Amino acid sequence: MSWIEDVLSPQTRQWEEFYRNRFQHDRVYRSTHGVNCTGGCSWQIHVKEGIVVWETQQVDYPLLESSLPPYEPRGCQRGISFSWYLYSPLRIKYPLIRGALLDAYRAEKEKTGDALQAWENLQKDPEKRRQYQQARGKGGFRRASWDEALEIMAAANIYTAKKHGPDRVIGFSPIPAMSMLSYAAGSRFLQLFGGVNLSFYDWYCDLPNASPEIWGEQTDVCESADWYNSKFIAVMGANLNMTRTPDAHFFAEARHNGTKAVVFAPDFNQVAKYSDQWIPLHAGSDGAFWMAVTHVILKEFHYEKKTPYFLDYVKRYTDSPYLVEMVKEGDRYKPGRLVRANRIAKYKDVPNGDWKFLNIDAQSGKPVMPKGSVGHRWDKEQGNWNMKFEDGAGHQPYQPELSFLQQHDEVFQVEFTDFALNRKRLRGVPVRYLTTADGQKIPVATVYDLVMGQYGVARGLPGDYPNDYTDKDAAYTPAWQEIFTGMDAQTVIQFAREWAHTAEATEGKCMIIIGAGINHWYHNNLIYRAGIMALMLCGCVGRNGGGLNHYVGQEKLAPMDSWGTIAFAKDWVDAARLQQAPLWHYINTCQYRYDGYFHKYNITPENEWTRRHHADLIYKSVRMGWMPFYPQFNKNTLELCREAVENGATDDEAIKKYVLEKLKSKEIEYAAGNPDAPENFPRVWYIWRGNAIMGSMKGHEYLLKHYLGTHSNLIARDMEDQKTEEVKWHDIAPTGKMDLVVDLNFRMDSSALYSDIVLPAASWYEKADLNSTDLHSFIHPLSAAIAPVWESKTDWDIFKEIARVTGELAKKYFAGPQTDVIAAPLSHDSADEIAQPEVKDWYKGECEALPGKTMHKLIVVKRDYTRIYEQFITLGEKVRSKGLGAHGNHYQCEDAYDEMLASAHFPKEKLNGKALPSLKEDVWAANAVLHLSTLTNGVLNVRAYENAEKKTGLVLADLAEGSKDVRMTYAELQAQPRRYNTSPLWSGLMNNGRAYAPFTYNVERLVPWRTLTGRQHFYLDHEMYLAFGENLPTYKPSPKWEAYGDLRETLKNGEAKVLNCLTPHGKWHIHSTYMENLRMLTLSRGCEPCWISEADAQDLGIQDNDWVEVYNDHGVYCTRAVVSSRIPKGVCIVYHVPERTVGIPKSQVRGNRRAGGHNSFTRIHLKPNLLAGGYGQFSYHFNYWGPTAPNRDTHVVVKKMTRVEF
């Protein structure tokens, strides 16, 4: 007899049907999760008896090369808990309006019988307005009908456009890639209306400014499969298994394929657990480590070993052989601007000669003007924008001279500044003299030699160079970095050697995976540059398995070319109002008033640029056309145009001239110059797909006070002694700027809770949409597994409805065509980027006011508010006439447009008797995007490459060979995710299953980067970069809290233990989404706790799970403490984003008022040199350029709560 007792009776097992029945389901749909998450995971949504019961991952991604692990399964703990939301008690089922507003509106409506009049009465009565503003966030929601909600929104829209101008209607929705049509719904409405879209990538501080600085690229990164190709991965500020959950396996799997993995993190974080080495450097000090790594690489591998692969790489692909003019200041020299080609006789008259640069030809020893600069890019004569070693005028071949070490006219003592140790050093740099066209002799050095000087590699040159690696006082030796990082020099040296050896052996397969943990520091651009230098110097950029791969909020919207046109209504309107959000909130929430002078915390050389208030520099940047700012003027732009016409302007040019004269005479003011005047307030705010009020809102409490006019826990004071000079300072800051805040949401999150109107939005299992990401190279859909529940509607339908009702109201009150004038900044990827070779302020009379040249552009557009709905639902003919494109690529698409009209596959709308492709339904809009993008339509892709061939003079169209027959449709994507085409829109080559890696297009095909020189930039020569000491890679330490100003009031009455509060991405949410999901709360601590070290907890008398207040001048967050040995002393962590809707007690340090969230203790600080504009890669583009809003340098006090009240 066997030991196991066999069950012999089959009947006894019939009960097993019990669990089988549970598993049975009726249908499986394909969808995904549409906001903020970079995962881009395709999911199976299981429906049983009409109810979504659960989700499991799809596993049918097409395979890449056979040497790579597959992309399955994708989907994490957060995604798999989404179905909880559908029927949860948080679900918004019906339109909700706060009672205080609804009653007031209804009373006025009753009195007047007129929606617009009712809204106007409400806005004109300060007391009534204040009453409903003060009620914001304090309960009292009422169920309303869709009709009534739409009526109020339409009235607010039309009232605002008539009274103040359409640019007072603002919209915010985060990163579109994950549900691109849902985003496009709102942006399309706003841009047809003349409203404003706020950027997100820079606002989240996820935009790595170093990427535009060095590469002229917003961000471009490899798909996660390419991690597997890397042989040395340094992870910093990116907690892969926490935040790149579906991709982390590539990292683990690479290790088992012989890859070395090093993790930088101050805490023992979740990815450190499977590192080979954990480098627990001090929070925010990573830049110092990398500067020292690069010192070792330059000394040992560049100077001593002269590694051929490295030297060849930097010669061809970086600006290192470019010439910089040396400028004498007193007794010393400093590096100045890049030498322009037209300075010398040979190239004196070349077109765009200010925007072409010089090398020395190694053979002839004479200057040569390489092809591929931004000047070549925008030349009339095309075909010279490439990286061949050919003279840009005569096409003769040349070899660049990298260094003047062997042959120089002189060695200058050049001043280099170490901002950290606060000292200047004179170090020898070899220079040669160049004779200019006017006969002057100017000293020049190569960027490469300046880099050697900056990093302190002596190469036998005289000067104040470090003796060896142990010199603690000399930037940037391994010993020098010890005080900043806490890492032993030996660790740096070993790291640098292994890094460079690996790069040499593999030709560039060393990779940095980087993220918010670095990018959210104030000096993030410098830390990134420090790391990127180590990559470029070892030839790791533009290589599979190499490069800097930044994964924070980037989320590549793959079919950008066609989508961008639909999303921003360019098919109807020529220009859009796209606002750089960080400076907008900094100004409009009045946070600038609490900031004081930035030079108190940003260590800079002292000069005219750095002495000023940031708000004044913003104002300047707006006038100069560097940055956008809406509301534009203190006057309604529609009125302004009407006035122009009344004064005889008969065409667009005359209107522009009229406006320009008014600006020059200062009869109209920039709103940026007087933001706190009521006529310049933003008025109506639409929020959709995101949590604008809490999630991303640095200075959340300032928003509550100054935007919403409701209770706020901030105690900070205006910096009366550090006021603005140019921006008008009001003695009393206004509160309650916003007339109406509308939130589209499927859940009652913190933003919904504080909004006036909450509209029930369909969730991601209830609508059609498209999804793409930078983490993989597929495009796949969201689909409606069930219809939108209760009274909810898709975002597409909601904005369509808002357009319809607004249009109807316009027929009554705002009929007839309107003319609008848009002040738009000088734009990247256009000829605007060669507008301002030097900084001259027309507003101060330093030069003539020339729109599009010395100042912003003025663009006249036509609107018709009565036709806004018709335009929303049709694809306008500007697509046909103007073509499509992005990133400087362009293609005509008349045939594809006409095909939509001719083909039965595409629905049409009749507009004034004319058929236009219909976008009425979300699926139709999806098909329009797919039909018109190079990524998903092969014919257009070939065409775009052919255009790129003309521009560059290179052979490129072969890259599109395999995609000729590709025509993707929404239904196909529902069947299976598809890998999109290799396209000139993006810089990675991905033919034949090759993993996407950025800049492989540039490196292998010699297509220039979109920068000044067309090469990757070591050196940044904009005047502001020189002024701020950031022309060369450098290290600036984090500002200490006393300088940063978080605790001025809090610590007025004594000392306390101050902690650096970090707010990294968390394990139990994607930003705020999922945070209050019961699954996530159950698997965590039932809240978003504050992590604190064992040592600090002991000092503060705090035990695990105690309630604590985390606070500073800006506000307070009340939560539980988690005491852990993996947290370093001096740091506490609150993973973002907590919702203030769940389990938040009242604060005792703020008089028993409800505490807030993680952004209650932050305030915006910006870096001014990131405002630069109209200058090569330093030119504005939405989400591409401008100061970002960091939060990592925040300091707080943590205190145990003795009383907990809800």
Next chain:
Amino acid sequence: MDVRAQISMVFHLDKCIGCHTCSIACKNIWTDRKGAEYMWWNNVETKPGTGYPTKWEDQEIYKGGWEKKPGGNARLKGAGKLRGLLNIFHNPHLPVIDDYYEPFTYKYLDLIESPAGDDQPTARPVSLITGKPMDIKMGPNWDDDLSGTPDYARQDPNLKDLSPAEQEAMFQLERMAFFYLPRICNHCLNPACVASCPSGAIYKRGEDGVVLINQKVCRAWRMCVTACPYKKSYFNWGTGKSEKCILCYPRLEAGYAPACMHSCVGRIRYLGVMLYDADSISEVVNNIEKDVDLVNQQLGMLLDPFSESVIKAAKENGISDSTLKAAQDSPVYKFVKEWGLALPLHPEFRTLPMLFYVPPLLPVMASLSAADHGEQAKKMDPAAKFWNDGWLYNTSTEELWGTIDQARFPLKYLASMFSAGDEEKIKAILKKLMAVRIYRRWKTVGDVNEEKAAAVLKDAGLTADTAEGIYYLTSLAKFDDRFVIPPAHREQAIEMLEFAGDTKGSVGFGFKEKPERGW
């Protein structure tokens, strides 16, 4: 030889990212209902830590599993049938709800329904059991990522064999580390739950070895809850029955991987058939005196699916050809038997668990030296932040990777979990994992030379072919490589009760009833 087939599993801990996607995949399908809220048939723990329910590994508290006195047979430590019956109304070793956690939710509706007031409403936590406001003090993953180290990680039962100094070192910068331990029912060969059930409600399925609690027969004695040393049997306070992981048999029968495995985004999980000799269970459990010998003995019970005698005996036992084929393709067989890379969790509990773990590699140890930064700090810019903690951290190694001996954590710690204290076993596995990495480094980079790669393989007892095999299944494996699911042959089971052709037309009709006590 009594050859049986068992679907068993390997979890590769080196790849686990502790994301809990598995836990939720399971919860969504199986335990998202009244009485089951607190159950996590699949859970993930951070080690060091005390886990869920807290300190489940400490059988001095819970009296789970089997104990064996010298010379005697193994007997249930806590709730034998006999002892159980004597204690039937009083089972002192049962975990109470607070050892798991009191399930909670929030008064979410307050956000939408609160009347206008003078402050912001917030949704308070309330108990899912009493409905009353509660203070959350415990959860199913409370010590996640070393949360609450003073109270949890430092109390890990596996630390008991470590000296106080060794224990303290595990929480210092130089040696600090953690890893994740995902757990489901082990579907043991010698399940204590089966043995403990007074009602005979628990059985191990013949065709696949899945251990199930018959929901019709269960009488809620809860002896299984005590007896299972892994605490993977749970009492449903709504239905009054105990429930546990069913290895998603309805999915297995349909050819799907279990939900937790399908959804394992770290790709750490493998599932396949193992053949074993049921005749030797008693021998191993009852006659092996020393706990450290149990692993080898258990591995000895697992049979070679390519052996002719095994195949013959299997067929005689009614094991189908398709199952034998699955056994031959089983990734679990490769990891456990062929490569010797995976070990059972706490073999000393003597339940012969059939879930095996590949232990994790850990970062290399560092050294810390005191450093006086005072002088240097004075030179810093006055606005610069200075971290004044007086040490320098050095993590440099002589070679590209540190050796196994330089890894964080004493090997003793891992040995207490996976090998009943045998450190050599752990070391042998870690050496193999590292040897494969070194070998692949040579292949893909070449900065390790061929001789060195050959030497480390030899030292670890691997050939180049095995190294390639390990590499493939660890890194490149596709879905169908990881989960080799034998066809269920349901027609054969159904035929025992009715003509399978009738079932085709009638399956699914019937009354779905809520399971109640006495069903």
